[in-house]
Amino acid sequence: MAKLVSPLAPAAFPTLLPIAGVRLASGAVGVRYSGRTDVFLAELAAGTTVAGVYTKSLTRSAPVDWCRDAQKGGTARAIVVNSGNSNAFTGKAGWASVERTATAAAALLGCKPSEVFIASTGVIGEPLPDHKITDGLPAIAQTLADDAWQAAAEAIMTTDTFPKAATATATIDGVAVRINGICKGSGMIAPDMATMLGFLFTDAAISADALQALLAPASDKSFNCITVDSDTSTSDTVVLCATGKAGNAAITDAADPRAESFRAALEAVCTDLAQQLARDGEGAQKFVTVDVDGAVSDASAKVVALAIANSPLVKTAIAGEDANWGRVVMAVGKAGQPADRDKLSIWFGGYSVAHEGQRVEGYDEAPINAHMQGKEVHLKVDLGLGSGTARVWTCDLTHGYIDINGSYRS
Amino acid sequence: MAKLVSPLAPAAFPTLLPIAGVRLASGAVGVRYSGRTDVFLAELAAGTTVAGVYTKSLTRSAPVDWCRDAQKGGTARAIVVNSGNSNAFTGKAGWASVERTATAAAALLGCKPSEVFIASTGVIGEPLPDHKITDGLPAIAQTLADDAWQAAAEAIMTTDTFPKAATATATIDGVAVRINGICKGSGMIAPDMATMLGFLFTDAAISADALQALLAPASDKSFNCITVDSDTSTSDTVVLCATGKAGNAAITDAADPRAESFRAALEAVCTDLAQQLARDGEGAQKFVTVDVDGAVSDASAKVVALAIANSPLVKTAIAGEDANWGRVVMAVGKAGQPADRDKLSIWFGGYSVAHEGQRVEGYDEAPINAHMQGKEVHLKVDLGLGSGTARVWTCDLTHGYIDINGSYRS
Numbered sequence: 086m087a088k089l090v091s092p093l094a095p096a097a098f099p100t101l102l103p104i105a106g107v108r109l110a111s112g113a114v115g116v117r118y119s120g121r122t123d124v125f126l127a128e129l130a131a132g133t134t135v136a137g138v139y140t141k142s143l144t145r146s147a148p149v150d151w152c153r154d155a156q157k158g159g160t161a162r163a164i165v166v167n168s169g170n171s172n173a174f175t176g177k178a179g180w181a182s183v184e185r186t187a188t189a190a191a192a193l194l195g196c197k198p199s200e201v202f203i204a205s206t207g208v209i210g211e212p213l214p215d216h217k218i219t220d221g222l223p224a225i226a227q228t229l230a231d232d233a234w235q236a237a238a239e240a241i242m243t244t245d246t247f248p249k250a251a252t253a254t255a256t257i258d259g260v261a262v263r264i265n266g267i268c269k270g271s272g273m274i275a276p277d278m279a280t281m282l283g284f285l286f287t288d289a290a291i292s293a294d295a296l297q298a299l300l301a302p303a304s305d306k307s308f309n310c311i312t313v314d315s316d317t318s319t320s321d322t323v324v325l326c327a328t329g330k331a332g333n334a335a336i337t338d339a340a341d342p343r344a345e346s347f348r349a350a351l352e353a354v355c356t357d358l359a360q361q362l363a364r365d366g367e368g369a370q371k372f373v374t375v376d377v378d379g380a381v382s383d384a385s386a387k388v389v390a391l392a393i394a395n396s397p398l399v400k401t402a403i404a405g406e407d408a409n410w411g412r413v414v415m416a417v418g419k420a421g422q423p424a425d426r427d428k429l430s431i432w433f434g435g436y437s438v439a440h441e442g443q444r445v446e447g448y449d450e451a452p453i454n455a456h457m458q459g460k461e462v463h464l465k466v467d468l469g470l471g472s473g474t475a476r477v478w479t480c481d482l483t484h485g486y487i488d489i490n491g492s493y494r495s
Numbered sequence: 496m497a498k499l500v501s502p503l504a505p506a507a508f509p510t511l512l513p514i515a516g517v518r519l520a521s522g523a524v525g526v527r528y529s530g531r532t533d534v535f536l537a538e539l540a541a542g543t544t545v546a547g548v549y550t551k552s553l554t555r556s557a558p559v560d561w562c563r564d565a566q567k568g569g570t571a572r573a574i575v576v577n578s579g580n581s582n583a584f585t586g587k588a589g590w591a592s593v594e595r596t597a598t599a600a601a602a603l604l605g606c607k608p609s610e611v612f613i614a615s616t617g618v619i620g621e622p623l624p625d626h627k628i629t630d631g632l633p634a635i636a637q638t639l640a641d642d643a644w645q646a647a648a649e650a651i652m653t654t655d656t657f658p659k660a661a662t663a664t665a666t667i668d669g670v671a672v673r674i675n676g677i678c679k680g681s682g683m684i685a686p687d688m689a690t691m692l693g694f695l696f697t698d699a700a701i702s703a704d705a706l707q708a709l710l711a712p713a714s715d716k717s718f719n720c721i722t723v724d725s726d727t728s729t730s731d732t733v734v735l736c737a738t739g740k741a742g743n744a745a746i747t748d749a750a751d752p753r754a755e756s757f758r759a760a761l762e763a764v765c766t767d768l769a770q771q772l773a774r775d776g777e778g779a780q781k782f783v784t785v786d787v788d789g790a791v792s793d794a795s796a797k798v799v800a801l802a803i804a805n806s807p808l809v810k811t812a813i814a815g816e817d818a819n820w821g822r823v824v825m826a827v828g829k830a831g832q833p834a835d836r837d838k839l840s841i842w843f844g845g846y847s848v849a850h851e852g853q854r855v856e857g858y859d860e861a862p863i864n865a866h867m868q869g870k871e872v873h874l875k876v877d878l879g880l881g882s883g884t885a886r887v888w889t890c891d892l893t894h895g896y897i898d899i900n901g902s903y904r905s
Contacts, residue, residue, distance in 0.1 A: 144828030144836045174824045174836065176853030209821025210854055319828055397807070397892075398900055405901030411619025414584045418554030418729055426554045426584065443586030444620055482807075483901075487894050490808055491815030 093364035093372045093460060093480070094247040098238070101252050101265045103231035104286045106130030106328025110228040111240035114221035116214060117169030117207060122240035124218055126225050127164040127284065128194055133328045135161035135202070136296035138304045140321035146173030148203040151183045152322060155199050159293035161326050162196035164284060165203050165218070166241050168269070172205040172213040173319040182215035189219040193226050204282050204322045206243055206269065238267040241282055244489055245269050245365055251357035255289075255350035257333040257343050262289035264350050268323075268358045270365075281308060281362055283323040285354065289347055290329035291336045298339030299348055300325045307355035310387075310477045311363045312394050325351075363478040368485025371403055373478065376465040380473030385422045387475035392420035393464065400482035406457040408433045408450065417466060428469030435463065503774035503782045503870060503890070504657040508648070511662045511675045513641035514696045516540030516738025520638045521650035524631035526624060527579030527617060532650040534628055536635050537574040537694065538604055543738045545571035545612070546706035548714045550731035556583030558613040561593045562732060565609050569703035571736050572606035574694060575613050575628070576651050578679070582615040582623040583729040592625035599629040603636050614692050614732045616653055616679065648677040651692055654899055655679050655775050661767035665699075665760035667743040667753050672699035674760050678733075678768045680775075691718060691772055693733040695764065699757055700739035701746045708749030709758055710735045717765035720797075720887045721773045722804050735761075773888040778895025781813055783888065786875040790883030795832045797885035802830035803874065810892035816867040818843045818860065827876060838879030845873065 108128040116123050137156050139149050155161075165186055172179045187198040194201075205213060238248035250267045270281030291299070304323055329335065336344050364372050375394045380386035393399055396416040402409035410431045417424050427442035434456030437445050456462065462481075518538040526533050547566045549559050565571075575596055582589045597608040604611075615623065648658035660677045680691030701709070714733055739745065746754050774782050785804045790796035803809055806826040812819035820841045827834050837852035844866030847855050866872065872891075 140828075142825070142828030143830075143834040144824045144839065171821075174821060174839075174849065174853060176837065176851075178853065209824055210849065211821075212854075319825055397896070401897055401900035404897065407901070411581075411584060411621075414554045414619055415552070415729055418550075418552030420553075424553040427586065429554065429584075439584065439620065441586075443584060443588070444622075482897065484894050484897050486807070487811055487814065487892065487897060490811035491817070491893075 090246045091365045098235050101234040105288045105330035107286045108229040108231055109233040109237045110225045111236045112225035114217040116167050123168045125166040125237045125240040128229050129162050130328045133161050133326050134293040135326050136300040137324045142319045144319050146320045147179035147183045148205045152202050158199050162200040163190045163194050165190050167205050168241050168243050169207040170213045171207050171209050171320045174210045182213045186215050241269040249361040251354045253350035253353045255346040260333040262331040264354050266354045266358050270362045285325040287327050288331040289327050290333050291327045295336050295339045303352045303355045307359040311359045312479050363480050366480035367489045368483040369480030370483050371462050371481040373462045376476050378474045379468040381423045381471040382473040386473040388422050389420045390475045390477040392416045394477050394479035404481040404483045408453045408457050410438045430467045432465040501656045501775045508645050511644040515698045515740035517696045518639040518641050519643040519647045520635045521646045522635035524627040526577050533578045535576040535647045535650040538639050539572050539736055540738045543571050543736050544703040545736050546710040547734045552729045554729050556730045557589035557593045558615045562612050568609050572610040573600045573604050575600050577615050578651050578653050579617040580623045581617045581619050581730045584620045592623045596625050612734050651679040659771040661764045663760040663763045665756040670743040672741040674764050676764045676768050680772045695735040697737045698741040699737050700743050701737045705746050705749045713762045713765045717769040721769045722889050773890050776890035777899045778893040779890030780893050781872050781891040783872045786886050788884045789878040791833045791881040792883040796883040798832050799830045800885045800887040802826045804887050804889035814891035814893045818863045818867050820848045840877040842875040
């Protein structure tokens with residue numbers, strides 16, 4: 086299938102400057118794909134701390150189990166990622182593949198296997214030919230460089246139509262620090278988490294515990310607020326590595342006021358990456374923002390927002406550029422959260438379509454239809470019950486999704 | 496859009512014999528559609544008892560509210576159904592429409608408005624032109640007949656591609672009784688309930704309370720075991736009317752052993768109708784049965800089965816005739832129910848593909864591919880944890896679904 090780039094893709098890959106203590110490389114070892122790179126290797130300086138958030142799937146992959154263990158050590162010296170095969174549902178053989186890969190990378194870079202983080206993405210249930218990866222690593226390591234961000238983002242792609250990256254800067258005690266991130270994912274996207282791999286790097290000095298306490302809420306507000314198809318991957322992994330090379334006095338508590346600027350920058354990078362995932366949702370033609378206000382709590386608002394964002398009928402209506410707000414009513418009704426039909430109000434693109442349980446008087450569909458014909462669609466619902474709010478992002482459901490997923494393995 | 500009949504439709508509309516005390520009629524009043532019937536009227540003999548199950552949606556329609564009230568009286572004398580407009584999210588005007596329709600039907604047939612059951616199906620959120628219905632009812636009532644089952648089933652269709660009916664007989668104390676049912680629905684189908692309207696009639700003598708106690712579990716095992724797209728309608732209604740004309744001594748307690756034959760026949764009719772709904776799922780090309788065994792409870796098994804049946808990735812894989820069992824693993828993992836990756840086993844069409852957490856040795860895809868190319872696909876999962884089981888039915892997710900739902904209102 087020709088890989089057309091999503092019409093919602095950013096105009097260009099962003100410029101990512103080097104992060105002191107981080108070197109990157111990628112290569113083509115033919116795990117599954119031909120004619121493209123499929124392995125990403127990161128080398129991290131001694132003393133790098135690490136945090137991670139992982140899929141909550143009960144059928145999670147061997148690499149996810151490995152990373153959860155490795156994270157307990159608090160330090161990372163390498164990351165090895167392959168695309169094409171997720172090494173999920175592969176039993177003991179899958180675990181052995183991870184062990185061999187980590188051992189090979191550790192020997193190559195001079196660290197412990199438990200300091201090597203592993204991620205795999207692609208088909209579920211097929212044995213991983215890890216020898217291809219371990220055989221290829223020495224040559225790949227020869228090409229480690231501090232500016233190879235785009236090649237890294239490309240090596241981890243599966244059905245993605247464009248490589249994804251984001252960057253931001255912050256200050257800690259007046260010292261400038263940088264955060265760079267790359268990620269992949271475009272289907273099997275839903276909390277918790279999206280079907281995604283994300284790798285974030287900073288030169289800030291932050292302890293592993295504080296890093297974790299910063300990453301988890303940033304991830305909740307970003308990666309856990311997107312959905313493409315309500316399906317949840319067995320492999321979702323976000324890892325944040327802090328090399329400490331920027332020279333700031335280390336932050337050891339996420340509540341430290343000195344962490345505020347970093348917290349905001351991290352959330353910005355995560356949100357940028359998460360939105361790129363929704364913009365590359367399989368078959369996506371429109372990027373959709375769903376706001377829910379007036380819920381009894383923020384958590385309740387998020388459930389309602391995701392019910393709307395996941396509804397196939399809402400998503401196909403958006404694909405058809407039809408402001409079919411009745412389907413939004415339906416989705417609110419099925420969400421299982423407190424709702425009162427006669428207090429419910431709905432806006433499309435800022436235009437009121439329904440107020441307190443019925444269509445607004447003098448309803449004029451013309452400006453709303455114009456909004457629906459754009460690439461960015463905004464839905465807002467006010468439940469009229471309380472002050473809980475949530476915002477989630479998704480895309481429309483199109484023939485492209487069927488094309489991609491009706492023939493993925495073949 | 497040309498209405499092609501689902502390839503999964505029954506070969507012919509079944510033969511439904513009359514039910515003493517039930518007369519049916521239908522007509523075309525132009526609520527929304529042209530060139531087809533859109534109103535169904537049933538007249539029920541004095542003394543007819545009634546039971547009903549309704550959508551749990553919190554944004555349910557005015558007709559659903561009406562029926563829930565009417566049901567408290569325990570008797571029914573008429574049913575009026577329109578297609579084309581669901582009279583949902585229509586505020587006070589919607590309630591007034593129902594009142595006017597019930598009042599008109601009651602005057603026509605000589606009963607109380609509270610003995611008239613009303614259902615509406617179609618677009619949500621648009622005012623119902625109920626005057627078209629009330630103006631048309633007198634002429635429609637002139638055509639009441641005891642054999643107009645197919646015309647009735649056709650009048651209530653929306654995106655359905657074929658009319659749906661089922662029949663069965665039972666005995667109570669040696670007296671033969673009959674159950675006839677018609678239903679509609681093909682999108683917005685998911686528990687609780689499916690987007691559906693169902694009207695069941697029997698000549699058995701059964702008290703309203705006993706009838707309700709028989710209908711609710713039969714509905715749970717049938718209509719609440721199908722899903723097309725995980726979306727839940729605001730209008731779902733199943734009504735069961737018992738005229739008592741068969742001459743059996745009345746059943747007043749569902750636990751009465753004399754009710755066993757009736758219970759089985761009712762479940763058979765409901766299951767037949769429910770399967771027809773899945774077979775007419777919007778865009779359906781394949782009818783899918785999902786069995787989950789080995790769960791910690793039946794309820795847990797049903798959640799897992801629905802997670803599989805609702806997964807867009809599983810449904811598109813089936814559309815692509817791809818035995819992509821990795822996506823079944825994914826769906827089990829996201830279901831939020833107890834599961835152990837390393838105890839999970841999966842079958843497609845009776846062929847073992849994965850056993851206790853990994854692909855079976857000597858996996859041969861050829862017979863499985865042959866199964867996937869058929870119109871009836873069977874998935875089975877054993878969670879390996881307990882003795883809980885569930886069976887649900889669904890269909891594949893195809894381009895047809897996008898075609899139908901991306902242009903429904905236009």
